Structure formats: C-alpha cells, structure tokens
Amino acid sequence: MSMTADRIALAEAFLQEAVFESRAKQAAGTALAAGASSKPTNCGLGREAAIELGLSPRGRELFEALFAPAEGAAGAVAERQAAQTPVRRDAANVQPLDTARTPSIVDLTHLREVMRAWIERQDQLDRDRNHFLKAFRQRHGFDRRAYSGEQLAEYDSGLAAINARADAERREHASRLLG
Numbered sequence: 001m002s003m004t005a006d007r008i009a010l011a012e013a014f015l016q017e018a019v020f021e022s023r024a025k026q027a028a029g030t031a032l033a034a035g036a037s038s039k040p041t042n043c044g045l046g047r048e049a050a051i052e053l054g055l056s057p058r059g060r061e062l063f064e065a066l067f068a069p070a071e072g073a074a075g076a077v078a079e080r081q082a083a084q085t086p087v088r089r090d091a092a093n094v095q096p097l098d099t100a101r102t103p104s105i106v107d108l109t110h111l112r113e114v115m116r117a118w119i120e121r122q123d124q125l126d127r128d129r130n131h132f133l134k135a136f137r138q139r140h141g142f143d144r145r146a147y148s149g150e151q152l153a154e155y156d157s158g159l160a161a162i163n164a165r166a167d168a169e170r171r172e173h174a175s176r177l178l179g
Helices: 005-036 057-067 072-084 108-140 149-178
Strands: none
Touching: 005 057, 005 108, 005 149, 108 149
C-alpha cells in the first residue's frame, strides 16, 4: 500500500477520529464518576484512557478513503473530500469495525492494535500537556498578560515541544497503520 503524504494525512485524521470517539466515551465516564465522588479526577481526563474502536460516520468515511480501492483521479478527489467533510458526533452513529464492509487487504487485528496504541499514547500526551500547564501556572499564575517575556517563551516552547512530539508520534502511528 502506498504511503503518500495524502494517505498519511488521511491515516492521521483516521487516528484522530478514533481519539475523538474514545474521548466522548471517556468524558461520559468521567462525568459519571465525578457525580459519584467529590474528589477531582486526574487532569480532567479520568484515571485512564477509554478505548472506543467503533467508527463514527466520519471514521467510516476516512476508513473507506484509506482502504477502499480508489479509481484514479476520482479516488483522489474522494480521499480529499473525506479528509475535509465535518460530521456530527453522536454515539448512536458509531459503527463497529468489522469484516462486513472491510476490504480483504486490511488486517483488522493490526488496525485495532495501532488504533488502541495511538488512543493510549494520545491520552498520555494530553496528560503531559495538562501537567506542564498546571505546573507552569502554579509557578507563574494563570494570567498570561502578567508573564514576562522569558516566561512567555518558556510557556510557548514547552507547549511547542509537547505538540511537536504529538505530531511526530501521530505520523509514526499513521505510517504503522498503513504499514
């Protein structure tokens, strides 16, 4: 399977969609847990990553753009449209990732493993970002307008480093997905 920049971008969007679906599940679980306890949860993300391997309508579109046989230019146009089409999220629309509509060239076990690994890794990267922000704000306060130039540079470079790591790791997982 070809690993063009467009396909890697589609694979990254597919993995992000998996994170969005899992976060919806995680948010519901965190809200329920918060209602049962007066203690705050860790980072606002709950105690651990929630894994949702079902596909939203957007996830299905990305999956089909990635793995359905594309026919020349029409396939390329369909891939670009799938990458740009917004879709309403709602749990009733989540479809299981199953063999019923999956091309035979797709190894679903591998696909699920990469999705799960990325969801868990993205969760940890988000926790790292939240811990950085919390620690920085505890040291320097919450009002960015009051930060010195040096503090703003520290803030920006800290977030940039975390975001660059997330981008690189998402690309690496996208390559593994297509691998």
